[in-house]
Amino acid sequence: MLVVEDNPELNRFIAETLADAHAVDVAMDGREGLEKVLESPPDLVVTDIMMPRMSGDELIAELRRRPHLATVPVLVLSAKADDELRVRLLGEGAQDYLVKPFSRAELLARAGNLIKLKRATDVLQAEVSQQQQDIEALAREVATRKRGLAASLAEAELARDEARRASEAKASFLRLVSHELRAPLQGITLQAELLKRKLGDRPELRGADRILIAGRHMTRLVDGLLEYVRAEAGRLEAQPELVDACDLVRDIAEELGPMAANQGLKLHVEAGSAPCWSDPRLLRLVVANLVDNAIKYTLDGSVQVQVQVTADDSELRFTVTDTGPGIPREHWERILQPFEQVGDLRHKHISGTGLGLALVKRALDVLGGRLEIDSTVGQGSRFTAVVPLEHERKEAERGAHPGG
Amino acid sequence: MARILVVEDDLLIRESMVALFEDEGHAVDSAVDGQDALDWLTGGGAPDLILLDLMMPRVDGWEFLARRGEFPQLAGVPVIVVSGGLTDTTVPIEGAALVLKKPVSIDDLLDAVAALI
Numbered sequence: 001m002l003v004v005e006d007n008p009e010l011n012r013f014i015a016e017t018l019a020d021a022h023a024v025d026v027a028m029d030g031r032e033g034l035e036k037v038l039e040s041p042p043d044l045v046v047t048d049i050m051m052p053r054m055s056g057d058e059l060i061a062e063l064r065r066r067p068h069l070a071t072v073p074v075l076v077l078s079a080k081a082d083d084e085l086r087v088r089l090l091g092e093g094a095q096d097y098l099v100k101p102f103s104r105a106e107l108l109a110r111a112g113n114l115i116k117l118k119r120a121t122d123v124l125q126a127e128v129s130q131q132q133q134d135i136e137a138l139a140r141e142v143a144t145r146k147r148g149l150a151a152s153l154a155e156a157e158l159a160r161d162e163a164r165r166a167s168e169a170k171a172s173f174l175r176l177v178s179h180e181l182r183a184p185l186q187g188i189t190l191q192a193e194l195l196k197r198k199l200g201d202r203p204e205l206r207g208a209d210r211i212l213i214a215g216r217h218m219t220r221l222v223d224g225l226l227e228y229v230r231a232e233a234g235r236l237e238a239q240p241e242l243v244d245a246c247d248l249v250r251d252i253a254e255e256l257g258p259m260a261a262n263q264g265l266k267l268h269v270e271a272g273s274a275p276c277w278s279d280p281r282l283l284r285l286v287v288a289n290l291v292d293n294a295i296k297y298t299l300d301g302s303v304q305v306q307v308q309v310t311a312d313d314s315e316l317r318f319t320v321t322d323t324g325p326g327i328p329r330e331h332w333e334r335i336l337q338p339f340e341q342v343g344d345l346r347h348k349h350i351s352g353t354g355l356g357l358a359l360v361k362r363a364l365d366v367l368g369g370r371l372e373i374d375s376t377v378g379q380g381s382r383f384t385a386v387v388p389l390e391h392e393r394k395e396a397e398r399g400a401h402p403g404g
Numbered sequence: 405m406a407r408i409l410v411v412e413d414d415l416l417i418r419e420s421m422v423a424l425f426e427d428e429g430h431a432v433d434s435a436v437d438g439q440d441a442l443d444w445l446t447g448g449g450a451p452d453l454i455l456l457d458l459m460m461p462r463v464d465g466w467e468f469l470a471r472r473g474e475f476p477q478l479a480g481v482p483v484i485v486v487s488g489g490l491t492d493t494t495v496p497i498e499g500a501a502l503v504l505k506k507p508v509s510i511d512d513l514l515d516a517v518a519a520l521i
Binding site: 174175176178179180181182183184185186187188189190191193194197198215219226230 | 414416417420421423424427458459486487488489490491505506507508509510
């Protein structure tokens, strides 16, 4: 604390009294007092009023003019006759006063109280300003997070729009490619058919038949390729309905019969009646590709197609067995890959894009089914497509076919 | 005997269809794209049935179907869409009585026309 008193004896008296409990500095007038306060703000200023160079009230005014000294309490030493003055000073920035003459005890008490108050104020002040800093920091953090979120949102929206555009681009590309491949096929097959109609069944017109067979083959290739691209683009979805799996297999056998006959193969179908709830497009894809493959790879003998529903009605099983060259076990994984073909021993080119089994696998994935391969080199192969059936639907269709 | 309008931008397909239906004894008009077809209708053309391609320049099949209401003579006239660009022909198209996927055989074409005339 700082004692500002021009009377040397009084100054000493006060300083010595306070020195017991506090660190005390002294000044002989207001100016010196101000200098010392500015140099090192004390916890308390004890000041006389009447002093040379700068009076006590001038000192107080100087102190209160400086915001950083706002919490430094001032204890005024006042003469009895200074009633009005000390009351005024209380209003202008002094916290307490002592009327001369005063005792050591009173001096110590009042000084002690003011110090305690100041310390408490300082602690509170520090606390508040710390909290203010914390709040500001928090506010900045929130602002940063908000900006971060806004940026992420904008990015996510961009990504979503990109994905949508890409998906639409893929879809329109598929439409375009499909159209570009099918249009010439249409022109070719129409003309060939017109030729046949106009000129009858003359042997010279076998060419027209061949054009049509090639056209149909080409159409199947295009269909397969487009289906594969669609499957890869994630556009293949199961659309189940009531379908008789056996009728479906018989249709396929009828369609591929001529192809088998052309190669001197027998095509057997073992199927009764199997109404079930599944996607006929996907089932057709699976069975047609398996039968087509079997016929392609079998040089002589037969291809057999079996349709079974398991005893507990949980699975539909299509089994295609051929008397072809067989597939070595180490190739079983490979042949399911797109564009993979295992040529036969004489390296004869097997027509097709090599996508058939990859497509079968895709379609079975969508149906929740699986493909089982069994094959012996030199004897033949058996491919079994297993498709799980939805039980609730089965109940529904069993109701529609009593005794079925 | 009916008046058939073939709307198809592919030369070979268009000529084949015209030849086919003329052989069958129908009166056939043709348009090279949707715009050509609209112009023909504006000029007073009145078909009993329309064979419509979808992917064509200037005015495509979709737009043609959307604008068929502008022509009172088209009320009740069946439109058979024959398209190469559709992946799923089981999805109905507004304004079309039937959707066929290219390449379609002559038998299927004739059956479709016979069923709708």
